[in-house]
Amino acid sequence: MRARVWGGLSAVVLGGLMVTGCGGGKDTAGGSAGGAGNTGSGAHPVTVTDCTGARTVFSAPPERIVTSNGAGLELLLRLGAGDKVIGTGFPPGRGTLPADVDAQARKVRVLSRTVIPKEKLLGSGADLYLDTFASMNMGAGMGDTPTEEEFRAAGIKHVFLKSTACAATRKSPLTDLSAVEADITTLGAVTGTSARAKELVGGMQEKLAAVRDAVGGTAAGERPTYFFFxxxxxxxxxxxxxxxxxxxxxxxxxxxxxxxxxxxxxFRQVGWEDVIARNPDWIQLGVRTRGSEAANEKAFDAARKWLETNSATKGLKAVREGRFLRINSERTTIAGVGNADTVEEIAKALHPGKVG
Known part of the structure; x- marks a missing residue:
């Protein structure tokens, strides 16, 4: 396969964002990704690969970054690279990001409320486009996205949050957050913020370790069943x-x-008869952020009411017993530091008294 290379003679090939292959789990964060990400030096050149193994070389940190949505934007802000972001698509609603990054996010230019139109993206002046979508099951609404040749012609390096974008092509089930951690580590290396990336990953691992110590040994048959609605x-x-x-x-x-x-x-479309046959103990009301706490609560209420009044779902065990979790979709299905917080929140609800 022909490599996608811009500058640089030699580099460390990193995992995470662009780890070679699409394997999930612990293998994703292994190898050279961890070593390079832990240096804290921000040394370049840095080479990353996409879902198919095509390579991109960074001879220096990018200076003008466009993000496809709020997930990539949040990671860059948390890493301390927010001053390099010149635009985003799918902007996060006001107040939907953590308070420490929300004000910064409001200053980023919105190139589109949904998918950034191809001509606007190619003419944005970006030298890096951080893409969350790729092979995600996003339906027919993704618009006319640029080809890799068009990205090259515009001088834009195109990389992905691989833990999300390459999910459909993984070879085995994903059972940990090492792919997300590797994304953070690699993005830190690319942007010269490896030290901060190490701190973020360390914080995630600390939370996950506490949950694992509390409930990780629970036998499969004793674990409550869970449906993400x-x-x-x-x-x-x-x-x-x-x-x-x-x-x-x-x-x-x-x-x-x-x-x-x-x-x-x-993701896969199923029938309500499939959900009924599995009769979950708990249901997460996975609504997308609406821009304010009041709007979020209204959406959660609507989702719950639908389940409670629909003839196909009102008899489900979780619905009868009122076992709902109100957690926004993005914190669960999109890569980010908040994934560890969601693990902790779910564990506390499902295993009361075990998780501090």
């Missing part, structure tokens, strides 16, 4: 979170059993 994907035919998606790892780490753990891939 993607309310915004539509109610006529539910969208299941499958075992290659980050949400599956989040659910598993929290000491629960994803009712669609037998589904290979990232």
């Amino acid at each position: 993607d309310y915004d994907a539509g109610t006529r035919q539910p969208m299941a979170v499958c075992n290659r998606q980050i949400a599956h790892a989040v659910i598993t780490l929290a000491g629960a059993r994803n009712v669609f753990a037998d589904c290979d891939g990232d």
Whole structure:
């Protein structure tokens, strides 16, 4: 396969964002990714690869970054590289990001409320486009995206948050957050913020270790079953979170059993009869952030009401017993530091008294 290379004669090949291949789990964060990410030196050149193994070389940190959505934007802000971001698509609603980064996010130019139009993206002046989507099951609304040749002609290096973008092509179920941690480590190396990346990953690992110590040893048969209800994907035919998606790892780490753990891939439309047959103990009301706490609560209420009044779902065990979790979709299905917080929140709800 022809390499995608811009400058630099030699480099360390990093994992995470662009780790060679699409394997999930612990293998994703192994090898050279950890070593390079832990140096804290920000040394370049740095080489990363995409879902297919095509290589991109950074001879220096990027200076003008455009992000596809709020997930990539949040990571860059947390890493301290927010001053390099010149635009974003799918902007986060006001107040939906943590307070320490929300004000910074408001200053970033919005290139589109949804997918950035191709001509606007290519003419943005960016030298890096951080893409969260790639092979995600995003439906027909992704618009006319640039080809790799068009990115090259515009002088834009195109990289992905691989833990999300390459989910559908993984070879095995994703049961931990090492792919997310590797994304953070690699993005830190690319932007010259490796020391901060190490801090962020360390904080995630500390939270995950505490949950693992509390509930990790729970036998499979004793783990409550869990259904991620993607309310915004539509109610006529539910969208299941499958075992290659980050949400599956989040659910598993929290000491629960994803009712669609037998589904290979990232997302898949199923029937309500499939959900009824699995009769989950808990249901996450996975609505997308609406821009304010009041708007979020209204959406959560609507999702719950639908489940409680629909003839196909009102008899589910979780619905009868009122076992709902109000956690926004993005914190569960999109790569980020907040994934560890979601693990902790789910574990506390499902295993009261065990998780501090």
